[in-house]
Amino acid sequence: MKHYDVIVIGMGLAGLMAAKAAVERGKSVLIMGKGVGTAHTHTGCIDLLGYYPAGSVDPVHNPLQSLIRLMEESPNHPYARVGEADIRKALTSFLNVFNGGNYAYLSRGEENTITITPCGSTRPTYLFPSTMEWGGIEDAGDLLIVGFDGLKDFYSPSIAHNLASLREAGRISFKVRSISLPLSRFSDRRMAPPPVLGRLFEDHGFRDKIAQGVRAELKGEERVAFPAVLGIERAHEVKRELEARLGARVFEIPTLPPSVPGYRLFQVLKRNLQERGVTVIMGFSAAEATVREGTCLQVTVLRPPIQRSYSADLYVLATGRFAGGGLAVRGDRIVEPMFGLPVHQPFSREEWFRVRFFSDKPHPIEGFGVMVNEQLNPVDDHGNVAVNNLRVAGAILSGCYGLREKSGGGVAIATGYTAGKGEFH
Numbered sequence: 001m002k003h004y005d006v007i008v009i010g011m012g013l014a015g016l017m018a019a020k021a022a023v024e025r026g027k028s029v030l031i032m033g034k035g036v037g038t039a040h041t042h043t044g045c046i047d048l049l050g051y052y053p054a055g056s057v058d059p060v061h062n063p064l065q066s067l068i069r070l071m072e073e074s075p076n077h078p079y080a081r082v083g084e085a086d087i088r089k090a091l092t093s094f095l096n097v098f099n100g101g102n103y104a105y106l107s108r109g110e111e112n113t114i115t116i117t118p119c120g121s122t123r124p125t126y127l128f129p130s131t132m133e134w135g136g137i138e139d140a141g142d143l144l145i146v147g148f149d150g151l152k153d154f155y156s157p158s159i160a161h162n163l164a165s166l167r168e169a170g171r172i173s174f175k176v177r178s179i180s181l182p183l184s185r186f187s188d189r190r191m192a193p194p195p196v197l198g199r200l201f202e203d204h205g206f207r208d209k210i211a212q213g214v215r216a217e218l219k220g221e222e223r224v225a226f227p228a229v230l231g232i233e234r235a236h237e238v239k240r241e242l243e244a245r246l247g248a249r250v251f252e253i254p255t256l257p258p259s260v261p262g263y264r265l266f267q268v269l270k271r272n273l274q275e276r277g278v279t280v281i282m283g284f285s286a287a288e289a290t291v292r293e294g295t296c297l298q299v300t301v302l303r304p305p306i307q308r309s310y311s312a313d314l315y316v317l318a319t320g321r322f323a324g325g326g327l328a329v330r331g332d333r334i335v336e337p338m339f340g341l342p343v344h345q346p347f348s349r350e351e352w353f354r355v356r357f358f359s360d361k362p363h364p365i366e367g368f369g370v371m372v373n374e375q376l377n378p379v380d381d382h383g384n385v386a387v388n389n390l391r392v393a394g395a396i397l398s399g400c401y402g403l404r405e406k407s408g409g410g411v412a413i414a415t416g417y418t419a420g421k422g423e424f425h
Contacts, residue, residue, distance in 0.1 A: 001298065001308075001309045001310065001311055002030075002310055002311075003310075003311045003312065004027075004028045004029060004030045004279070004310065004311070004312045004313075005022070005027035005028045005029065005312060005313050005314065006018075006019070006022040006027050006028070006029045006030070006312055006313070006314045006315075006316065006420065007029075007030045007031075007032070007299060007310055007311075007312040007314075007315050007316070008022070008029065008030070008031040008032070008315075008316045008318060008420070009032055009033070009286050009299065009315065009316065009317050009318065009319060009338070010033055010316075010317065010318035010319040010320060010324065010326070010394065011031060011032070011033030011035070011036060011266075011270075011280075011282065012033075012038055012039075012318060012320055012324060012394060012395070012412065013042075013265075013269075013394070013409060013412035013413060013416065014318035014320075014393040014394025014395070014411075014412035014413070014415060014416035014419075015031060015033065015316065015318035015319075015393070015394070015416060016031070016266070016269040016270065016273065016416070017090065017093070017094065017269075017393075017412065017413050017416030017417045017420065018031075018316040018318055018391075018393055018416040018417065018419045018420030019031040019273050019278050019316075019420060020093065020097070020269070020272065020273060020276075020417070020420065021093065021416070021417045021418075021419075021420030021421035021422075022314075022316075022420040022421070022422070023273065023276045023277065023278050024093075024276075024421075025421060025422065028277075029273075029277075029278045029279065030278070030279045030280075030281065030310055030312070031273065031278055031279070031280055031281070032280075032281040032282075032284065032285070032286055032299075032301060033281075033282060033285065034282075034283065034284060034285035034325070035282070035283070036263070036266050036282075038262070038320065038323060038324065039259070039262040039263055039265060039266035040257050040258040040259055040262055040263070041257045041258075041259060041262065042259050042261070042262030042265060042266075043125075043228075043254040043259060043261060043262065044128070044129050044132070044228065044254065044259065044260075044261020044262055044264065044265055045115065045125040045126075045127065045128045045129070045132070045254075045261075045409070046094070046105070046125065046126055046127035046128075046409035046410065046413065047124070047125050047126060047406040047407055047408055047409045047410060048063040048064070048067070048091075048112075048126035048127075048407065048409070048410035049063035049066050049067055049070065049126075049405060049406065049407050049410065050063070050112065050123060050124035050125065050405065050406025050407070051124070051404060051405055051406055052066050052069070052070055052405060054361075054362045054401035054404035054405045055361050055362055055401075055404050059112060059114065059123075059124035060112055060124060061111060061112065062110055062111055062112075063110070063111075063112055063124075063126055063410075064084075064087075064088075064110045065110070067079055067084060067087065068084065071083075071084070074399065076371070076398070076399040077399045077400055078372075078397045078399060078400050078411045078414070078415050079400075079407070079410075079411065079414065081372055081373070081374055081376060081415070082376075082414045082415055082418045086414060086417070086418045087410070087414045089417065090413045090414040090416075090417035090418065091127075091410075091413060091414075093413075093417055094127075094413050094417075095127075097268060097269060097272050098129075098268060101268075102130070102234075102236035102237065103129060103130060103131070103235060103236050103264060103268065104129070104130045104236075105127045105128065105129055105130070106127065106128055106129075106130055106133055107126055107127050107128070108136075108138075112124040112125060112126055113125055113126075113128060113136040113138070114136055114137045114138060115128065115132065115135055115136055115137075116135060116137065116159065116163065116225070116253050117253075117254065118153075118154065118155075118159070118253065118254050118255055118256050119158070119159070119162065120158055120159035120160070120161065120162030120163050121162060122137055122166070122171075123406065124406060125406070126409075126410065127409075129235075129252075129261055129264070129265075130236055130239075131228070131230055131235045131236060131239050131251065131252045131261070132228075132251050132252050132253075132261075133249075133251060134223055134249040134250075134251045135225065135251035135252065135253065137166070137171070137172045139174075139223070140173070140174065140222075141174060141221070141222030141223040141248075141249065142174050142175040142176070142177075142220065142221045142222055142223065143163075143174055143175070143176045143177070143221060143222075143223045143224075143225060144177050144178070144179065144214075144217070144218060144219075144221040144223070144224050144225070144248075145159055145160050145176065145177070145178040145179075145224075145225045145253070146178075146179055146180075146181065146214055146224060146225065146226050146227075147178060147179070147180040147181070147227065148180065148181055148182070148183045148192075148197070148227070149180055149181065149182045149183060150182065150183030150184065150189060150190050150191040150192055151183065151191075151192060151193075151194070151197055151227060151229070151255070152191065153193065153194055153227070153255040153256040153257070153258075154194075154227035154253075154255045154256070156178040156179065156180055156227075157178050157180065159178065159253065160176045160177060160178035163176040164176050174223075175221075177219070177221065179214075179217050181210075181213055181214075183197075185209075185213065186206055186209040186210055186213065187200055187206060193258065194227065194228070194229050194255050194258055194259065194260050195232070195258060195260060195263065197227075197229040198229040198230070198231055198232045198235075198260045199232055201229060201230050201231045201238050202231045202232065202233065202234055202238065207238060207241060207242065208245075210242075211241075211242055211245035211246060214242075214246060215245065215246055215247075218246065218248065221248060222248055222249060223248055223249045223250075223251065224242075224246055224248045224249070224250050224251075225250075225251055225252070225253050226242075226250065226251075226252055226253070227252065227253060227255045228252035228253060228254050228255050228259070228260050228261050229252075229255065229260050230242070230250075230252055232260065232263065232264065235252075235260075235264060239251075239252075281301065284301050284302060284303045285301070285302070285325065286299045286300065286301055286338060287300050287301060287302040287307070288300050288338065289315075289338050289339050290309075291339060291340075291387055294385065294386070294387060294388050295387065295388055295389055296312075296315050296339070296387050296389055296390055297311060298310060298311040299311075299315065312389075313389065314389055314390075314391065314422070315387075315389060315390045315391070316390075316391050316392075316393060316416075316419045316420055317336075317338070317339065317341075317370075317378075317390060317391070317392045317393070317396065318392070318393045318394040318396070318412075318416055318419070319338065319394075319396055320394060320395045320396060321369070321395045321396055324395070325337070326394075326395070326396040327343065327368070327369065327396060331349075332348060332349040333345065333349075334365075334368055336370055336396070339378070339386070339387055339390065341370050341378045341386050341387070341392070342370070342371065342378065342379070342380040342381065342386060343368060343369065343370060343398075344367075344368060344369060344370070344371045344381070344398040344399070345368045347364050347365075351364065352364075352365055362401040362403075362404045366400075366401045366402070366403060366404065367398060367399060367400070367401060368398060369395075369396050369397050369398035369399070369400070370392050370396050370397055370398060371397075371398050371399070372391075372392050372397060373385065375391065376391040376392055376393060376415060376418060376419045377390065377391060377392075378390060378392050391419035391420075392415075392419070393412070393415035393416040393418070393419040393420075394411065394412045394415060394416060395408060395411070395412065397411070397415060
């Protein structure tokens, strides 16, 4: 049985950041996951805090300032467990991975940016990839939105229509127009999902045809928005070439899943870990953990036709919520299936259905999850540590209304980094 200093279970954003923090401390690290986390649904943007209190209709202007209020009012929130200093360190660590290359992450100082969604609505976000620069509703310049008839995950007429409604309401100042081009005009395909179209954009001949087709449709617009498929490995290069050919600022708008920017985010972080010597096991989930007297001794991975066990001094659990298998329903209870950790759930199953999920206030089930102390060790309702060499990070944590707060990315980065670095305030 091979031994590591740190084993990270889960390959979402929290798990990747935990592994990064651990290997930077000189630790031997194994990270394992059954897939790519929620990368296929991730817009590629990082939300720190978009709305507070959760359910508010007014977006947060300066999320770092609002975090101070949140931590004072919600001491059990994951942000409060980590603290402002480590949140800032974690964000810097994340940015350092990307800002040495062409595919950088940007922000508007410490302010949120109001971005355009695949539905043509708007949402606040804190960090965005360089391919989405010039895509905020604060940015000036009339806008042409380009769609493709063969891409069924992006509806440019609907986006333009909804943005036009915002203009009528006085929320944006620029004019919006859309076009939809037949994909068969530029390739031998009539239809293509986002990842395939992303690969096509990396072909110079395909880009040249696209540039000619879009340029013929321009009517003085200063900005051109494409679905977020402008290349897989060379997205910044594709964006820059299109800008030169069109004489306009080009940016991406996220598509419906599967998400190319989410895939880029995952691949850059995974490559960074592998270059630093982290061992990566993908496609096989941890089947069980062996815990005795409050200490995890090993985790067993099912790799048909054999099982393999691995041990570590420290384990980080970052398996997400229900979609990632980090939480599961067993009868009338929500459970954490791998370690059997206590799950905070103050309401019975009967109460789960008494409140509409998309009501004005957050649904109670959003706040369910694993409770932790300031060291991110899992604890029960009385504060007793369940597994002393285990730390928990990411969406599986209780006390956070990530969907309503728009805080999921920030919580994943901050708690993952803090769990992996092993230094706590």
